[in-house]
Amino acid sequence: MTIASIFTKASKTFHSYPSYSKLLLLCTLSGGGVVAYAELQSDSRPPSVDPNEPRRKRVVVLGTGWAGTSFLKDLDALKYDVQVVSPRNYFAFTPLLPSVTCGTVEARSIVEPVRNIIKKRRGEIKFWEAECVKIDPANKKVFCRSSVDANLVGSGDFSLEYDFLVVATGAQVNTFNTPGVKENCHFLKEVEDAQRIRKSVIDCFEKAILPSLTDEERRTNLHFVVVGGGPTGVEFAAELHDYVQEDLIKLYPTVKDIVKITVIQSGDHILNMFDERISTYAEKKFGRDGIEVQTGCRVVKVTDKDITMKVKSTGEVCLVPHGLIVWSTGIGTLPVVRDFMEQIGQVNRKVLQTDEWLRVSGCESVYAIGDCASIHQRKIMDDISSIFKAADNDNSGTLTVKEFQDVVDDIILRYPQLELYLKSKHMLSVTDLWKDPQGVDREEIDIEGFKLALSHVDSQMKTLPATAQVAAQQGAYLARCFNRLEYCEEHPEGPKRFRESGRHVFRPFQYRHLGQFAPLGGKQAAAELPGDWVSMGHSTQWLWYSVYASKQVSWRTRMLVISDWTRRFIFGRDSSRI
Template sequence: MVSPNTNNYFNFTPLLASCAVGTLEFRAAVEPVRRFTHASSSYQAWCDSIDFKNKTLKCVPATPRPAAAQAISDSAAPSRGQNSDSFILNYDKLVIAVGAYSQTFNVPGVKEHAHFLKDIKDARSIRTRVLECFEQAAQPTITDSERRNLLHFCIVGGGPTGVEFAAELHDLLHTDLKRHSPVLADLAQISIFDVAPNILGGFDSGLQEYATKKFKREGIQLLTQRHVERVEAGKLFVKEEGEVPFGLLVWSTGLAPNPLIESIAEVEKDPKTSGVITDEHLNVIMKDSRAANSDVFAIGDAATVQGNPLPATAQVANQKAKYLTRKLNTTIRGKQHVSPFKFHNAGSLAYLGDWEAVYDRTKVRGPKSRWTGRLAWLLWRSAYFTQTVSIRNKILVPTYWFMNWIFGRDLSRF
């Protein structure tokens, strides 16, 4: 396994919004990679290129070269340029599962001044910034105008990630922070900006309307059909609104292709997502022959099935991974695995705050249904609890839920 992740863990992304506001602690949303690699070789490295003809990978270590002494700080995290050494790995079968990056649409200033929500480190920085905004707003030297600007929390992107973070943040503001800083909590404002006419674009229209009414009732500002032109420190410039000051900006507008995928010229790519195109058996389709490469597979956000585009969700990635595991194990045993991959849509969930959620089953095979409110919330929590991987996290997740329900969220900033 080759991964450049400077922290050797796997993120359970559906729980990152909860971690960002203290509903869950950070360790409940991560699984250490080394726990699952005892029977394999694992390298913390970047894959620079793939030679499909010779079946080799050129890799560069993602760790810094050994030195007599190194400072230990966040700024010392290894980057691609800190190690120029490279090594070659041979493969018999290759699985490309490099994921995708956060899409910025090349809006100036986003990378410098916005927070993303793709990694547990993002959740930590968001949580720190939210609490920092309240500490700054509490200072007697701050004017009322500056105080309102600091407590304006903006979210760009009205999909499930943006909506769930807004809901979790609203819970934090109107429970724990309102109890400790009622005046400041009343000044806080959450705003969601999106280019689409409605939030939760992939959901049933009735559920979109339900979520919209709930958010408006809770005082969350929904600014749809808005176009962000640029971002500066503490300022969002929107075409329809002009200058919008903020204390925190979370950017969640979809996915951009991984640079490795962009650099591979030998494979067919989807014109819309720029992801690798695979056949129904998840084999990569080569550009020159227009045929599937029987030794190379692609899954997750980096790939799309030819003629059957699927949403870039954890549900799809999880089912592809399980299918490919069965396929490779069957092949190793000398048996022929011929059944194609079929996605079984279990529906879509989104948390709306205050123990309410929506569950969309209108696009699944079989009986169609739409669930809202507490029942959908129970299903939302049950689904994510059962999807946690380790026994350790299956204990931690409900434990933190119960502790925070009894004692409230931890408001310490560290």
């Protein structure tokens, strides 16, 4: 029994030395080229609960996306009574969703069951597969409903009480109320969306090739339209182009010349949130590939047959027949979050507003992280007098360089825009701010001079983008705060309070931008790296492979993703309609 013994032995080895052997396997599989990434090692001793201990505070987490999962991965669950609610019992690695639409990667390779993730944590974390339908901040309760729609017995409605609530429910697709979008467009937000798109692409080909169709009908069915020229839309268009050129035209040779992909973008350029070099490079590449880019056009209506589009510059309206539309134009508010916002007086906003410590403004004990929230960063100019007063140690009415230097670290922690401003002006030290308009160093500065010196700092304030990176960093930050809550109450680690006395308990959340990719198909990608670096071409695609493999949430998904890529290299993508 050779196979038997090999498998049994392998299996045993893996169970006794999981990390080493998995690492070994990964290196073997990946040719050793993948960035090594240390998975969080966790001790799985059962929690020791002392009956005399005071009741642990109840933390309820809503959502298991990037923000929620990252919070759970870092939270010390021995300190709290943790319950997690999410309608999906898995975490999905969204950056690879566009790859799933064309079968470059399988849906299952990018998801990890939440229960697998929490099983590895010390302490008990309860998970309920349910949707939160109402947050009741007055009574510190959330109401939930099971997301299982099968005909099973028992009520799926329940409520949970919390001491702390972490809202990490993400966002939903924004249709801008354009008529017909919900009924006739695909979205690309959930794993199921990607699976549906994959099936529909094949549907378009199978229908177009039937003997009963006219050439015009074939052409319509094979017109793939992407609305939205952001990273997701562009990546999908690129993936689809590769899929068609590398795999599908070999299987459907009679229609190979009539397949068309169009990207409709309301702005003047695609990828306009990236560096200009990247957006130009992408447009050129798409031009060479035959992917049509229609910029400056707004979709005003969609039917099952065509898209009505308005050219912004001329006001001209045109009809575009389509086979499949993928709508990817940004994010909107979930109903449960909208309702919560109305209760706490945050109306007319798209996302929950939090302070710099990620606590929902006006709502003790509720935190919000990820796409459903945005930080309200205080302006330095709003607090300028308090800052001046706090810095002016000797109450002289003027500030010396020394006095300023004493508080500058606290200012930068509290108002990170100051650091960005110094960088943008290429100032190496804060004393450069002390120069008068003629560039001469000053000894002291009064409040008016101080205001003038800092008057442009707030222009560097940025709303954080709705990305996985931000969500993950926020989750990890919040977990760290929760873990150190007791300690930090006694030993505050935050910056000086300028408007009140004392110190803040924690440092405020600070985002570190690690760069962003835009895969462009044809084994090319573009990347914006920290420090204004831009990288484009084949090697960037390999960087993309390494980073995305390394960022996987578990060794399992990492191995699956790598083996999917390998399989694609060898056998191409699958075209079965399942």
